[in-house]
Amino acid sequence: MNVAAQVAGNNPVLNMSIFGVFVAITLVVVFRASRNTKTAADYYAGGRSFTGPQNGVAISGDYLSAASFLGIAGAIALNGYDGFLYSIGFLVAWLVALLLVAELLRNTGKYTMGDVLAFRMRQRPVRAAAATSTLVVSFFYLLAQMAGAGGLVALLLGITSKTGQAVVITLVGVIMIVYVLVGGMKGTTWVQIIKAALLITGALAMTIWVLAKFGFNLSSLLGGAVDSANTEAVLNPGMQYGKTETSKLDFVSLGLALVLGTAGLPHILMRFYTVPTAKEARRSVVWAIWLIGIFYLFTLVLGYGAGALVGPDAIKAAPGKANSAAPLLAEALGGPVLLGLIAAVAFATILAVVAGLTITASASFAHDIYANIIKKGQVDDKAQEVRVARITAVVIGAVAIVGGIVANGQNIAFLVALAFAVAASANLPTIVYSLFWKRFNTSGALWSIYGGLISSIVLIVFSPAVSGKPATAATPSMIKGVDFHWFPLENPGLVSIPLAFFLGWFGTVISKRGADAAKYAEMEVRALTGAHAEKATAH
């Protein structure tokens, strides 16, 4: 049985029609949302009028990218337990956001991460650093999503020519730009809510279906996966990362980057501004934690289910390899209709996540760089900043389309790892110091942002992810045929995260200009009490 051909040629018309219905519905919603998008707070923060539960669903929609849905299910199907480890890092990370970041950020900021980092510092240098880091993290995350779209197109629509894939990537990019331009944050949020509802419902249905096939007995499901893989190793840790001492250390590094990266991802942080109060921000995170946690429990069942019902060999033979595990499982369970639904959800996922990233990057450019650095906080025209944000969104969208076409077929895992490692190195230490350490000052903020940013990027460039692995490796290096790597790990987190924390401290203590005690008092009181926090706009 040629499963690959079956899937590739399955029913692209059906897949595309279901996706078309999703696009049509979301476009209507986005256009309706746009009627109330007038001010900067509307465009960047959806008027701060979403409820905690709505925002929690949107956060899960933003966070559960194609990488986490298709990627984790596939990793569990092929590498068993090691795939499950990813989902745990992605979930536990939310406790950092809940306990240390979400509410305090909501109370002190306005639209961007830069608002909080620059609050008690010299505005221009710190905003420039925060915006740089936001743009870098968002760009790599964006590139990974768009590059992933190419593989998905091959898998689900049966389009194998690079030109055909480029056309589809362009189409996806253009729809995304329309969402962001027309609907702003409000439209983008609704797209994420709809997508999260579809994704979680779809995963729930498949989970129940898989469990039913095994008499609702987890142990028999695992037994099925063992039979199909012909090895008990799928149940035990170590299949992917246990091979050498270096790969074990790499896993520690990845684990650290995952758990500390989430609360430093600018597109996640920006979502906390879409609710009216810090208490609603807390409710958002609580909803997100439950939804994301339950979703990852589904992926555990789906991953082992794909291993048991489809089999690792069939998955490896399919276009898209590990990423095809969940779609193949959908097909094995419910035939072309369920496959079409899951395919549409996967496309919707890419659209929604890319839209969230684009609005974050454009907000950071317009608000931090244009309004506060170029115009020094004195924008003459009320609508000018939003206009700049819209133009930036088009530029970023175009860059994402071109980047997605160029990076199509590349090893994209390192782009996601880079985004998390940079977020954990450049952003998280600076956020934590800003909120909790009285002495922290401008010099410390610049040292930790640029130190974390530069060290994580340099280490990745000279890692085996970029060069030096044999072409036969399971995940080949990005650049083949040359070897200039000297850093042994693929993920830089183990070095760059502690280094950034150290540099934040070091930069603070060597500076002759101390912290601004009055501004710290203001920031701390506002962070903890919500006094003078940005209010929701009334419509």
Next chain:
Amino acid sequence: MTVTEPEIRPPDQHPAWTEIQASPDFVSLRRRLRRFVFPMTALFFVWYMAYVLLADYAHSFMSTKLWGNINVGLVLGLLQFVSTFVITTLYVRHATKNLDPAAEKIRHEIEGDL
């Protein structure tokens, strides 16, 4: 609200931020926040890293079968989910009971006298 107002700071600086920061009410609010979130962060971080290190370096322990095909690794992994949900619930309870009323009171005092 317009986009032209100076960033973050309200137009007239509240004169009393430093005094409020030193007030007993605020000091107690901050202590109650930090006494919860810092130890809890340390706890889940150590528990998570311990789990990662076990999965990474103690393969035979993690592969020990408990019943059927369920092994120690799977149970510890699922316990990470449980602990995340539990910590989330505990924090919400703590914040609603011990933080929100105090924060609300101070916020009203500040916003009332501007």
